[in-house]
Amino acid sequence: MASPLAAGPSTSDPRLLWRRQVQTFALLWTAYASYYLCRMNFAVAQPLILAEFPEWSAAQIGWIPSIYAAVYAVGQFVNGQLGERLGARRMMTVAMALAAASNLAFSMTSSYTMMLVLWGINGYAQSAGWALVVKTITNWTPTKRRGLIVGLISTSYQVGNVLAWLLAGVLAESYGWRTAFWFPSILLAVMGVIFAIGLRNSPEDAGLPPVRDDLGGTTRDAEGAVIADDRPLTAIEVLRLTFSNRVLWILGLGYFCANSVRYAFMNWAVTYMNDFHGRSIKGSAFTAVALPLIGAVGAVSAGWFSDRLFHGRRAPVCAISLYFLALVCLGFVFIPKGEWVVATAMLGLAGFLIYGPDMLMSGAATADVHPRATAAATGFTMSLGAAGSILSGAGVGWLKDISPGLVESLRAAVPAGIAPMLGEWTVIFLVLAGLSLVPATLMVTIWNARPKGA
16 A cells, blocks of 8 residues: 655655655654653643642642743744754754753752743753654655645644653552653653654655655745745745745734643643542543544544645634634533533543644644745744643633632523533633634635645
8 A cells, every 4th residue: 555655756766765754754753742741741740739739829830831831932933943954853852852851850849930940941842843843744745645644743742642641640640740750751761862863854864855846946035035946045034934924924823822722621631620520630631631532533634634625725624623612612611510421522522623723733734835944934833822822821720710700700690590500610611712713713814725736
């Protein structure tokens, strides 16, 4: 059976190209999944950290992932630009080592300030990830398969999320929350060594002909100057192309809101299952994995639909999914307390609807609109998305803290039959529903945008 990866230009040894493509895909997939072992462990440890330090409020504990998100946002932009010069092999290897070190140090501290600092360092290290993954896999993939292949490789962060929650849930409940940080750090460090040895940034680096088919012809910069596609871009040209691209700005602004919704679920799903539905930490982690697990199916499906049904257009899939996501967020309001089975099913549905647009807006679509500087374009979009995810940490914590008073006001304003259903998570899900509508509407404005090679 022919590989969907191998549909590019012919080579004297197509089997060698195929093997290299599979190896590259496997290394990128495994490396980025390993990142999540040292990222999503905090969401599982969060309730236990609050229990150990009861003097900290939910908003305070929420600032830890928010600081992470703020540094991650800056790092995405900076590392996206650097990635055009240095490539994934060098940058991601160093980043994995730094992320592992910060997790190891986090497991040893009881200082709130140090937790903020260390998780911020982890955020910067983790930011040298997805933009470089997208750039590298794009180098090895023809345009007509881009949606599917980026969808497949995006399952790395959904499966990584699942593995991180399961591993951290078992470790935290059995041996204490600190083990959920130091043990994953060892696994990530080992993966970094394997990655450095095996990865090549492009077919040319492996002694093979180029695979990409969307770099022919010329590009015009913001001032109208013609840039030949066979000439390397200067740093200034990369910045001009990035900031002058209307579609990229719409993707970035949409991703700002969409990513805040995704990270709200990622950062608080375990706490929601534990706090609202009375599940144990391990039980909460095991049920919350429905979000990224079904999300992986959603991402692959979205990539396939955008390639085959919409002929390379990513925006229609994003818009439709996000409108339905808003309805799902609204549906959480009416799940009775303790009905964790229903909540688990709804988390899975939310994952299916959010991870498809997430992958398209931060991966396939950015490569489509900015083929000459894919890492920079993806870093720009991811930077805005990470800025939005800041709201998901301290913002959700703050909403949770003030919810009792707001819910009482809501109960007085709604029909008597609905009032008893409203609880301490009601306001949070209403806000998430509203945030989902914004990127959905933005995607409608670029409905017909498609890749250069389509």
